[in-house]
Amino acid sequence: xxxxxxxxxxxxxxxxxxxxxxxxxxxxxxxxxxxxxxxxxxxxxxxxxxxxxxxxxxxxxxxxxxxxxxxxxxxxxxxxxxxxxxxxxxxxxxxxxxxxxxxxxxxxxxxxxxxxxxxxxxxxxxxxxxxxxxxxxxxxxxxxxxxxxxxxxxxxxxxxxxxxxxxxxxxxxxxxxxxxxxxxxxxxxxxxxxxxxxxxxxxxxxxxxxxxxxxxxxxxxxxxxxxxxxxxxxxxxxxxxxxxxxxxxxxxxxxxxxxxxxxxxxxxxxxxxxxxxxxxxxxxxxxxxxxxxxxxxxxxxxxxxxxxxxxxxxxxxxxxxxxxxxxxxxxxxxxxxxxxxxxxxxxxxxxxxxxxxxxxxxxxxxxxxx
Amino acid sequence: xxxxxxxxxxxxxxxxxxxxxxxxxxxxxxxxxxxxxxxxxxxxxxxxxxxxxxxxxxxxxxxxxxxxxxxxxxxxxxxxxxxxxxxxxxxxxxxxxxxxxxxxxxxxxxxxxxxxxxxxxxxxxxxxxxxxxxxxxxxxxxxxxxxxxxxxxxxxxxxxxxxxxxxxxxxxxxxxxxxxxxxxxxxxxxxxxxxxxxxxxxxxxxxxxxxxxxxxxxxxxxxxxxxxxxxxxxxxxxxxxxxxxxxxxxxxxxxxxxxxxxxxxxxxxxxxxxxxxxxxxxxxxxxxxxxxxxxxxxxxxxxxxxxxxxxxxxxxxxxxxxxxxxxxxxxxxxxxxxxxxxxxxxxxxxxxxxxxxxxxxxxxxxxxxx
Numbered sequence: 001x002x003x004x005x006x007x008x009x010x011x012x013x014x015x016x017x018x019x020x021x022x023x024x025x026x027x028x029x030x031x032x033x034x035x036x037x038x039x040x041x042x043x044x045x046x047x048x049x050x051x052x053x054x055x056x057x058x059x060x061x062x063x064x065x066x067x068x069x070x071x072x073x074x075x076x077x078x079x080x081x082x083x084x085x086x087x088x089x090x091x092x093x094x095x096x097x098x099x100x101x102x103x104x105x106x107x108x109x110x111x112x113x114x115x116x117x118x119x120x121x122x123x124x125x126x127x128x129x130x131x132x133x134x135x136x137x138x139x140x141x142x143x144x145x146x147x148x149x150x151x152x153x154x155x156x157x158x159x160x161x162x163x164x165x166x167x168x169x170x171x172x173x174x175x176x177x178x179x180x181x182x183x184x185x186x187x188x189x190x191x192x193x194x195x196x197x198x199x200x201x202x203x204x205x206x207x208x209x210x211x212x213x214x215x216x217x218x219x220x221x222x223x224x225x226x227x228x229x230x231x232x233x234x235x236x237x238x239x240x241x242x243x244x245x246x247x248x249x250x251x252x253x254x255x256x257x258x259x260x261x262x263x264x265x266x267x268x269x270x271x272x273x274x275x276x277x278x279x280x281x282x283x284x285x286x287x288x289x290x291x292x293x294x295x296x297x298x299x300x301x302x303x304x305x306x307x308x309x310x311x312x313x314x315x316x317x318x319x320x321x322x323x324x325x326x327x328x329x330x331x332x333x334x335x336x337x338x339x340x341x342x343x344x345x346x347x348x349x350x351x352x353x354x355x356x357x358x359x360x361x362x363x364x365x366x367x368x369x370x
Numbered sequence: 371x372x373x374x375x376x377x378x379x380x381x382x383x384x385x386x387x388x389x390x391x392x393x394x395x396x397x398x399x400x401x402x403x404x405x406x407x408x409x410x411x412x413x414x415x416x417x418x419x420x421x422x423x424x425x426x427x428x429x430x431x432x433x434x435x436x437x438x439x440x441x442x443x444x445x446x447x448x449x450x451x452x453x454x455x456x457x458x459x460x461x462x463x464x465x466x467x468x469x470x471x472x473x474x475x476x477x478x479x480x481x482x483x484x485x486x487x488x489x490x491x492x493x494x495x496x497x498x499x500x501x502x503x504x505x506x507x508x509x510x511x512x513x514x515x516x517x518x519x520x521x522x523x524x525x526x527x528x529x530x531x532x533x534x535x536x537x538x539x540x541x542x543x544x545x546x547x548x549x550x551x552x553x554x555x556x557x558x559x560x561x562x563x564x565x566x567x568x569x570x571x572x573x574x575x576x577x578x579x580x581x582x583x584x585x586x587x588x589x590x591x592x593x594x595x596x597x598x599x600x601x602x603x604x605x606x607x608x609x610x611x612x613x614x615x616x617x618x619x620x621x622x623x624x625x626x627x628x629x630x631x632x633x634x635x636x637x638x639x640x641x642x643x644x645x646x647x648x649x650x651x652x653x654x655x656x657x658x659x660x661x662x663x664x665x666x667x668x669x670x671x672x673x674x675x676x677x678x679x680x681x682x683x684x685x686x687x688x689x690x691x692x693x694x695x696x697x698x699x700x701x702x703x704x705x706x707x708x709x710x711x712x713x714x715x716x717x718x719x720x721x722x723x724x725x726x727x728x729x730x731x732x733x734x735x736x737x738x739x740x
Contacts (some may be wrong), residue, residue, distance in 0.1 A: 083720075089576070090720055091569035097716040100668040141514065141568045141589075144545040153540025157578050162540045170523025170532045171552060175514040175545035178572050182541060198511045199461035202548050206459070208527050219511075298470040346467040350453075350460055 005133050005181065006084050012127050013081045020074065032060045032073060035122040035270060042269040044318035049278035050263040051318075053125065053270045071105040073116050080120075083135035087156070089179065091137050092117060122270040130274045132179040132230070142176025142227030143219040144201060147210030148189035149235065154182060166216070171206055173219070180231045185238045192216045192232055194224070194280070196247035196257055200342050200353070209354050213362065216241075223257050229275045232261070236279050243277050244368065246358075249285035250302075250339035251309035254330065255317065258282055263319045282369035283361050287332040290340050293357060298347040299338035310334050323370045375503050375551065376454050382497050383451045390444065402430045402443060405492040405640060412639040414688035419648035420633040421688075423495065423640045441475040443486050450490075453505035457526070459549065461507050462487060495640040502549040502600070512546025512597035513589040514571060517580030518559035519605065524552060536586070541576055543589070550601045555608045562586045562602055564594070564650070566617035566627055570712050570723070579724050583732065586611075593627050599645045602631070606649050613647050614738065616728075619655035620672070620709035621679035624700065625687065628652055633689045652739035653731050657702040660710050663727060668717040669708035680704050693740045 016032070023030035034057060035041065041054040062070050079098060083089055090098065096113040099106045107113040121131040131137075145151075151164040151174065163186075166174045193215050195201045201219035204210070210217050216235065220228055236243050245261065247253035259265075262280040264272030290299060302310070310330050313320045320326045333339070345353040361367075386402070393400035404427060405411065411424040432440050449468060453459055460468065466483040469476045477483040491501040501507075515521075521534040521544065533556075536544050563585050565571045571589035574580070580587050586605065590598055606613050615631065617623040629635075632650040634642030660669060672680070680700050683690045690696045703709070715723045731737075 088720060089572075090716070091572070091713065093567075093569060093711070093713045094573075094716040094720060097668055097711075097714050098720065100714075100717040106667075137569070137572065139567065139569050141572065144511065151540070151542065153542065155540065155578075156576055157581075162538060164539055164542065168532060169534055169544065170521070170525065171547040171549070172521065172523065172534065173545040173547070174539065175543040177541035177543070178568070179541070197463075197509065198548070199463060199507070199509050202459075202461070202507065202511065203464075206526055208525075211527070297476075298467055341463070341467075343461065343463045343467050344470075346460070346464040347470040350458060350464060350468065 002181065005129070008127065009084050009124075009129055009133050010081060012124060012129060013077050016077065017074070029062045030070075031062070032070065033057045033123070034060065034119040035126060037118060037122050037267075037270060039266050042266050044263070044322070046322050048273070050272040050276040051266050051269045052272065053122065068105050069116060072099070072102075072107065072113070073120065075099070075102060075105065076113070076116055076120060080134040080136065089135040089137050091139050091178075093139060095136055125270040125273070130271050132181060132226075137178040138226050140225045140227070141178050142180070142225055142231055143221050144173035144175055144198075145216065145218050145231070146173045146201075146205040147216040148187055148214055149216045150186040152184040152186065167210075171202075173201075173205060176227050176231045178227050180227060180234060183231075183234065185235050187216065187235070187239050187241070188214070189216045189239075189241060190214045192218060192235060192241055192243045193283075194218045194220055194232060194243055194245045194261065196220055196222065196253060196342060200246070203350070204354065207351065207354055209358070212354070213358070220247075220257065220261070224261050226275060229261055229277065232280075233275065233277045236277055241279075242365075243280040244283040244362075244365075245280055246283050246342060247285070248339065248341045249287060249290060249333070250341075251306050251313060251330070251333070253285075254282075254326070255309055255313045255320070259317070259319055281365075284357075285340055285342055285344070286369060287329050287336055290336065290338070293345065293348075295340050295344050295347065296338075298344035299340045302334070302337055302339055306339060307334065325369055329369055372551065375499070378497070379454050379494075379499055379503050380451060382494060382499060383447050386447065387444070399432045400440075401432070402440065403427045403493070404430065404489040405496060407488060407492050407637075407640060409636050412636050414633070414692070416692050418643070420642040420646040421636050421639045422642065423492065438475050439486060442469070442472075442477065442483070443490065445469070445472060445475065446483070446486055446490060450504040450506065459505040459507050461509050461548075463509060465506055492640040495643070500641050500644045502551060502596075507548040508596050510595045510597070511548050512550070512595055512601055513591050514543035514545055514568075515586065515588050515601070516543045516571075516575040517586040518557055518584055519586045520556040522554040522556065537580075541572075543571075543575060546597050546601045548597050550597060550604060553601075553604065555605050557586065557605070557609050557611070558584070559586045559609075559611060560584045562588060562605060562611055562613045563653075564588045564590055564602060564613055564615045564631065566590055566592065566623060566712060570616070573720070574724065577721065577724055579728070582724070583728070590617075590627065590631070594631050596641075596645060599631055599647065602650075603645065603647045606647055611649075612735075613650040614653040614732075614735075615650055616653050616712060617655070618709065618711045619657060619660060619703070620711075621676050621683060621700070621703070623655075624652075624696070625679055625683045625690070629687070629689055651735075654727075655710055655712055655714075656739060657699050657706055660706065660708070663715065663718075665710050665714050665717065666708075668714035669710045672704070672707055672709055676709060677704065695739055699739055
């Protein structure tokens with residue numbers, strides 16, 4: 001983790017702890033303030049391009065009802081402080097288990113520790129910090145990476161710089177760690193291609209599509225994890241790279257995978273500013289591609305869930321509502337009544353996707369959905 | 371893929387095709403023979419240490435009822451032949467889509483293509499070949515690898531040798547490709563440590579446990595995928611390395627994760643000879659560890675599913691039945707009524723697992739469960 005971030009993290013924790021201590025010493029009840037995390041306190045900001053947390057806060061004053069949660073909050077923050085000082089980390093699950101020797105204020109379930117961690121993260125987000133910087137890591141790791149990118153990392157023991165060349169993994173790939181804040185990047189790539197399925201990633205990697213197209217391949221494996229989103233965001237920011245998404249043509253691909261990557265989600269608005277990728281654009285597969293590339297007989301009927309998800313996106317999602325091109329595309333999908341997976345291109349031959357589809361799409365970046 | 375394997379694959383396909391052609395030219399109905407894949411044709415072989423396919427076969431004679439499946443089988447085998455010749459591959463999903471321009475004999479769903487692919491794989495297994503060698507790859511990729519291992523791969527375009535040093539990925543890791551047949555290995559490690567959760571893998575990797583213990587870390591991420599199992603097996607075979615499993619202390623960890631890795635599964639018996647890891651042993655977490663390491667208050671009650679799974683293992687699973695130590699351990703777990711996750715060791719501090727638990731366990735390898 002960069003040292004200045006660690007300094008800010010320590011300062012925030014100590015500042016909150018000192019305020020609590022001062023209140024107690026002055027004989028008044030200490031108060032902790034957290035942003036309200038419900039959807040009522042979320043706004044879609046068309047300028048920044050993501051859902052953002054509003055200004056509403058809730059207070060937790062120490063009393064008989066709150067004493068347990070109050071103590072748990074302070075202890076979790078104390079663990080974060082120790083981990084920053086010792087350059088260590090805990091998964092959310094480990095943090096739950098660490099509490100097992102806290103006696104009366106141990107967590108009974110991980111739901112409890114997760115909720116308090118979310119409060120702490122929401123609070124930290126007001127100071128430009130997020131959970132990984134407090135050293136609480138998610139269970140799930142990131143996707144895989146291959147192509148025109150050198151990742152710069154530091155050996156945790158020797159402190160020496162490590163250069164990880166993502167062109168050098170053969171048929172394998174670089175697996176993104178749970179936290180990517182310590183990484184830096186060197187690349188001459190023209191763009192990042194974020195791919196939904198592992199199978200398609202393997203195809204493009206095995207055939208060295210990244211060399212042909214001068215790009216970085218990232219396997220998302222469905223809805224991208226926090227680490228994958230943050231990795232793509234940091235690569236994009238560090239080298240000012242556009243990000244193109246290549247996912248299935250279905251409401252899940254649009255509203256869950258792509259939308260989450262680009263603008264984040266409503267129920268975790270406090271972290272979108274760090275994790276969303278505003279520069280992401282939708283390469284395909286689009287509803288129009290089904291017609292343009294003759295995929296009609298390689299489609300599947302929309303399920304009830306698909307239809308509901310598409311209708312919800314049209315009716316309730318401010319991101320799609322803000323983009324007429326998306327409204328038109330989702331409406332077109334509903335009227336076609338079918339969905340198409342990215343693998344459907346295999347109908348024209350296994351490598352049609354590399355030889356025809358992607359080159360034609362990449363020649364018209366202006367035509368990508370926003 | 372090694373060239374001699376490719377030669378054997380091509381020979382098998384051509385031999386079957388020629389027999390069909392000869393039958394037709396002689397005016398008799400062609401027949402394809404496949405091993406029966408149901409549990410009735412499966413045996414647990416205590417010597418080899420895995421479930422193996424028996425000798426019972428089923429015939430598919432060409433007639434009005436079988437003509438579609440017959441044609442589909444031959445076309446899938448033709449695709450395999452082309453892929454071997456062109457050094458390409460298809461995921462199971464892609465193979466399904468490729469059929470979409472086969473007219474009348476296209477697959478209606480992936481269930482159909484998977485079933486026929488399983489037949490072909492079972493047949494190939496009698497000749498020492500499996501699906502990846504026919505170039506049909508699974509969707510799911512393997513886990514992550516870090517530590518004292520150099521993977522040798524070949525650049526698919528230039529043909530030049532690539533050395534992938536799994537000590538060199540910082541906080542990240544090597545992501546196992548979908549097929550690992552083309553890989554070779556160089557290592558001085560003493561053992562492979564196969565780890566259930568990504569969080570524990572990240573901890574051991576971040577703190578360079580692999581350097582301290584001179585080992586190779588493999589993240590299984592729950593029940594290991596085909597690629598992960600085959601990767602561990604090939605590393606173990608190539609360098610005669612023992613494999614130690616570090617998973618949760620619960621019936622799922624024993625009967626699903628560990629048992630699948632070590633002896634394979636009953637409903638895919640035709641591939642166990644290639645994918646199981648007979649040298650695997652169970653390091654922990656064991657029921658006795660819960661007492662020995664004071665984890666009682668970091669456990670969770672066994673669920674109904676846990677109890678049923680444990681009872682099934684005792685009553686019906688020939689692997690556990692063959693090992694009194696396992697029968698005793700599962701009986702002990704049932705009488706304790708609780709399960710413990712590997713992260714529960716965090717109760718004693720985040721790095722207790724590296725500083726205390728694993729060194730103590732590794733000092734007594736003879737005590738591992740079989």
